[in-house]
Amino acid sequence: MDYKDLAELIFPNAKDISYYEEKYPERNLPEGAIVTRFAPSPTGFVHIGGLYQALVAIECAKRTKGVFFLRVEDTDQKREVENGVTGIVNSLIDFDMEPDEGMISDTEEKGEYGPYKQSLRKEIYQAYAKYLISQGKAYPCFCTPEDGEEIRKKQEEAKIRPGYYGVWAKCRNLSVEEAIQKIKNGEQYIIRFKSPGREDRKIKHKDIIKGNVDFPENDLDIVIIKADGLPTYHFAHAVDDHLMHTTHVIRSDEWLSSVPLHLQLFQELGFKAPKYAHISPIMKNDNGGKRKLSKRKDPEAAVEYYKKEGIPPLAVKEYLLNIANSTFENWRRANPDKSIDEFDFQLNKMSVSGALFDMVKLLDIGKTVISKMTAEEVYEKSLKWAEEYDAKLAEILKNKEYALKVFGIERGNKKPRKDISKWSDVMYNIEYMYDEIFYGKEQEYPYQPAISNKEEIKDILNSYIEKYYNEEDDKQTWFDRIKALAVEKGYAGEVKEFKANPGKYKAHVGDVSTVLRVALTSRTNTPDMYEIMKVLGKDRIQKRFEKAIECLK
RNA sequence: GGCCCCGUGGUCAAGCGGUUAAGACACCGCCCUUUCACGGCGGAGUCAUGGGUUCGAUUCCCGUCGGGGUCACCA
Numbered sequence: 126m127d128y129k130d131l132a133e134l135i136f137p138n139a140k141d142i143s144y145y146e147e148k149y150p151e152r153n154l155p156e157g158a159i160v161t162r163f164a165p166s167p168t169g170f171v172h173i174g175g176l177y178q179a180l181v182a183i184e185c186a187k188r189t190k191g192v193f194f195l196r197v198e199d200t201d202q203k204r205e206v207e208n209g210v211t212g213i214v215n216s217l218i219d220f221d222m223e224p225d226e227g228m229i230s231d232t233e234e235k236g237e238y239g240p241y242k243q244s245l246r247k248e249i250y251q252a253y254a255k256y257l258i259s260q261g262k263a264y265p266c267f268c269t270p271e272d273g274e275e276i277r278k279k280q281e282e283a284k285i286r287p288g289y290y291g292v293w294a295k296c297r298n299l300s301v302e303e304a305i306q307k308i309k310n311g312e313q314y315i316i317r318f319k320s321p322g323r324e325d326r327k328i329k330h331k332d333i334i335k336g337n338v339d340f341p342e343n344d345l346d347i348v349i350i351k352a353d354g355l356p357t358y359h360f361a362h363a364v365d366d367h368l369m370h371t372t373h374v375i376r377s378d379e380w381l382s383s384v385p386l387h388l389q390l391f392q393e394l395g396f397k398a399p400k401y402a403h404i405s406p407i408m409k410n411d412n413g414g415k416r417k418l419s420k421r422k423d424p425e426a427a428v429e430y431y432k433k434e435g436i437p438p439l440a441v442k443e444y445l446l447n448i449a450n451s452t453f454e455n456w457r458r459a460n461p462d463k464s465i466d467e468f469d470f471q472l473n474k475m476s477v478s479g480a481l482f483d484m485v486k487l488l489d490i491g492k493t494v495i496s497k498m499t500a501e502e503v504y505e506k507s508l509k510w511a512e513e514y515d516a517k518l519a520e521i522l523k524n525k526e527y528a529l530k531v532f533g534i535e536r537g538n539k540k541p542r543k544d545i546s547k548w549s550d551v552m553y554n555i556e557y558m559y560d561e562i563f564y565g566k567e568q569e570y571p572y573q574p575a576i577s578n579k580e581e582i583k584d585i586l587n588s589y590i591e592k593y594y595n596e597e598d599d600k601q602t603w604f605d606r607i608k609a610l611a612v613e614k615g616y617a618g619e620v621k622e623f624k625a626n627p628g629k630y631k632a633h634v635g636d637v638s639t640v641l642r643v644a645l646t647s648r649t650n651t652p653d654m655y656e657i658m659k660v661l662g663k664d665r666i667q668k669r670f671e672k673a674i675e676c677l678k
Numbered sequence: 679g680g681c682c683c684c685g686u687g688g689u690c691a692a693g694c695g696g697u698u699a700a701g702a703c704a705c706c707g708c709c710c711u712u713u714c715a716c717g718g719c720g721g722a723g724u725c726a727u728g729g730g731u732u733c734g735a736u737u738c739c740c741g742u743c744g745g746g747g748u749c750a751c752c753a
Contacts, residue, residue, distance in 0.1 A: 166753055201752050270751065277750095286680065287749070315751055324681095335683065351751040358753050382682055382748045405684085408746080415745060444690095447702085451691045454702050476691080478684045479746070486690070486703045496716085540716050573713095604712070611712095620712075638712035650714035 131301050132259035134308060135316070139248065139255040149238055149368045158191035161373045162366075163217075163224065167199050167209030167231075171216040171428040173418060173482075174377060174407050177445050181404060182375045183222055184446070184470040191372070195227030196365060197242045200355040210242070216428045220438040238369045243361050250356040253364050253394065254316050254349055262321075262393050263349060265304050265314040266296040286324075288345045289317065297346055316350035318360070322389055330384050333373070333402035334475045343386040359386055367396040375472075378403040402472050405479040407448070418482055425484065435510040435548025439465070440491035446470070447490075448480045461497070491546035500532035503545070507532075510548035518552045521559045527660075531558045534656045542652055557646045558660065563669070568676045570643050575636035579677045585614060585640050586670045596663050600655045611637040644673035 152160060163179040165171070179193075186193035195217070197210050206212075210231040217223055226236025234241045257263035266289075268276075273289070280287045297319060299307075308314065322342035330338050349360035356364070366374060381403045391398040408415045409423055418426040425431075431441050446453045446465060456468050495503065504525065511518035522528050532555075535542040545554055556562045572582060593606040608618040611634040617623035623633035642654050645666065651657060658666055 164753090198753060204752070266751095273751080284679080317751095338682070341681065345749090348751050353751080355751095357751070361753095377747095378683075379747055380753095384682095403683090406746085410689090417746085448690070451702085454690085455692090455700090458702080476684095480690060483689055483703070489703055492715095535715085542715060544715055607712075633712085635712045642713065648713090652714075654712075 126301050126305060128261045128301060129259045131265070131304055132255045134305055135258060135265060136251045136255040139252040142252050142256045145249055145252060145368060149370070152192065152370045154192070155190050157189050159185045159189045159373050160192045160194075160369070160371050161186055161375050162194045162196050162227070162369070162371055164196045164198050164376075165213055166201065166204050167197050167206060167213065168204055169206040169209035169212035170420065171213055172420060172426055173428055173431075173441075173445075174426075176216070176220065176222075176428050176441070177407060177449070178375060178377060178404055179217065179222055180220075180442060180445050181402075181449055181470075181472070181475070182373075184449075184468075185373060185375065185472055186225070187466060188470055192225045194236060194238070194369065195224040195229075195241065196369070197228050198358065198361065199242060199244045200351075200358065200361055202244075202353065202355075219432055220428075220442060222442075243365070244355065246361075246365070247354060249368070250350065250360060250364055251354070254356075254360070257318070257349070257393065258316065260393075261319065263316050263318050264297060264299070265308065266294075266317040266346075266348070267299075267307055267312050267314045268296060269313070290320070290324075290344045290346060294346045313352065315348050315352050317346040318349050318390065318393070320344050320346050320386075320389060321393065322385070328385055328388065330388065330401070332381070332384070333400055333473050334405075335378070335381065335403050335477055338381070338384070340382070340385045343389050345386065347386060359383065359390060362387060363390040363394055363396065366399055367391070367394070371399050373402060373472075374399045375402045375404065378405050402475075405476060408479040408481050410481055415479070415481065417479075425482065433514060433549075435507070435514065435551075436487065436491050437494050437506070437547070440487060440494045440546075443490050443494065444483075444487040447486075448476070450474050451476070488546040492543040495545045495547075496536075496541040496543040500529050500536050503532045503536070503551075504528050507548045507551045511551070515549070515552060521556075521562065528555075530660045531555050534660065535652045544652075557648060557651075558657070560665065563647070564672070566647075568647065568672065570647055570673055570676060571649055572643055573636060573639050573649065575632040576640050581614075582640055582644075583674050583677060585610070585637060586644055586674060588613070589641060590667055590670055594658075594663065594666070603655050603658075607638060607641070608634050645669050 152158075154160070161182040163175070163182055165175055183193045185191070195214070197213075199205055208231055210228050214229055226234075226238070227241040228234045240246055254263060258265075268289075272295075276289065276293050277287045280293065294317075296304075296314075296317070320343055322344040324341050324344045326342045327339050328342050330340060332338055347359055348357055350356055362374075365371075384401060387401075388398055406417045409418045420426050431438070442465060443453070443457070446468065450468075450470055452471075452474065453468055460467070498506070504522070508519060508522045508528075511522060545551055576582060576585070589607070589610055593610045595603075595606070598606065612618045614637070615631050616637055617626075617630040617633040620633045620635050623630050638654065639649060642651055643649060645651075645654070645657065645661070661669070
């Protein structure tokens with residue numbers, strides 16, 4: 126009896142691996158094309174770090190006319206969440222990061238290299254496990270989880286390296302006959318890889334991001350097929366990325382220390398190993414210390430958070446790209462209007478250490494991104510956001526024609542306003558332009574100390590609307606009239622003049638403007654008042670003044 | 679604890695043996711200006727530490743310290 130008999134006994138129905146080798150031929154891609162993937166567990170939750178990885182992967186694939194695919198790693202059934210895959214796919218779509226192939230929902234997929242869901246690939250893994258067993262490179266292990274625990278305990282007590290290896294790997298040296306007998310006796314088992322490695326030897330690995338890294342060889346007989354018949358991550362990774370012809374494995378750097386094992390697996394399976402790029406995680410400052418953004422503690426760890434806040438996906442991507450390649454920022458300054466797809470992303474220029482997440486910077490990028498949009502775009506996007514997250518905003522945005530005027534204020538010129546960094550800022554930015562909200566609020570007029578006399582304010586307001594305001598005026602004329610009003614009432618027409626001779630005037634034209642502004646908007650700081658008045662129109666201006674005067678009493 | 683990775687201003691970072699050590703965000707000041715934002719100009723602030731190597735180290739080597747990762751029938 127030999128290894129083949131053992132393999133046959135364990136996986137009687139498994140196909141020969143040549144079947145799969147033929148079924149999934151080499152991809153027909155241009156020279157240098159990168160085939161890579163995003164391979165999350167279907168928890169339905171996409172971590173910002175996952176999005177980051179996916180973005181990097183997409184940039185690589187796009188740049189080389191390669192392939193980016195989505196594979197679902199659901200070999201741990203405990204982690205399975207209902208509709209988890211759809212959730213992930215939708216998040217990618219939200220960010221305009223749709224994969225070229227792979228899963229497109231919980232049950233559907235596209236592409237020739239599937240299934241893209243590992244739980245559906247059971248027989249494939251078993252075929253390769255069978256192959257390994259028949260070669261004497263894997264074996265059934267009859268140790269129970271409790272046995273494993275016991276071994277670890279002993280190792281800990283003896284202060285030696287824990288794990289299933291060397292003399293501790295009890296089942297490794299079972300003869301084929303013994304193994305067959307145990308199986309026939311109905312003993313439960315799992316399949317372990319028979320590692321040819323030695324801990325006292327080093328291997329060299331060149332990681333695209335981390336550079337040269339030396340490790341001790343792997344000598345652990347890790348399990349490749351679990352009791353439930355599904356593979357472990359390591360085995361699935363080797364089989365899948367081989368069969369799917371992945372050229373570059375781009376993943377979080379928590380996997381870096383598994384590289385010796387993975388390389389060994391590829392070697393023993395007779396596969397060509399992919400290139401690896403291990404990305405540093407995005408960190409967060411946690412009083413003094415650094416730690417990974419945590420799903421439990423940090424809301425911003427979830428991609429869903431950005432959607433809820435209304436931070437434009439493009440802003441998130443630009444921010445992430447900036448962490449990935451800091452040259453992006455300079456490129457962006459030089460090419461403010463180009464698509465990010467034109468940026469020459471370099472995998473090997475990625476930072477080796479983990480960056481601290483900087484929300485302030487993200488929001489700054491958000492401001493710039495939104496400032497470049499047309500009023501129409503701002504309208505569409507904020508409405509879409511509002512429909513999902515802010516019913517009141519959605520309601521006031523119904524009148525598109527008017528909303529466009531409001532969003533058009535100081536927009537589209539060479540120096541557009543930058544005061545909206547996310548869609549959830551919109552309400553605050555525009556609410557006073559809507560009468561239903563303006564009059565609905567408890568009226569407060571924060572007049573400035575420069576002009577605080579009630580009669581004075583009333584006089585300025587009345588004079589302005591009666592004698593000085595003319596809807597037809599261009600901006601220069603409009604402001605000249607405000608100056609004339611100021612002068613008439615004994616204020617300096619120029620701020621400079623006032624500063625030069627402060628004793629000569631009650632205050633200056635700026636203070637007069639503030640009176641108008643506050644009456645109009647109940648705010649001291651607003652965008653350009655000329656444009657605001659244009660949008661409001663004379664009737665509404667008059668009404669607001671009347672209301673302001675009324676409130677003075 | 680073993681193994682591995684990392685350490686330039688508050689943050690992201692360029693730099694790779696000789697630089698006044700880029701740039702961005704944040705901060706401060708000034709200018710522009712009817713407010714605010716924008717924009718422009720300027721400012722403060724950094725090579726973790728100790729030893730080497732070298733004519734010369736932020737750059738190379740070693741130690742120390744600090745941070746992170748990993749040691750599952752989880753991924």
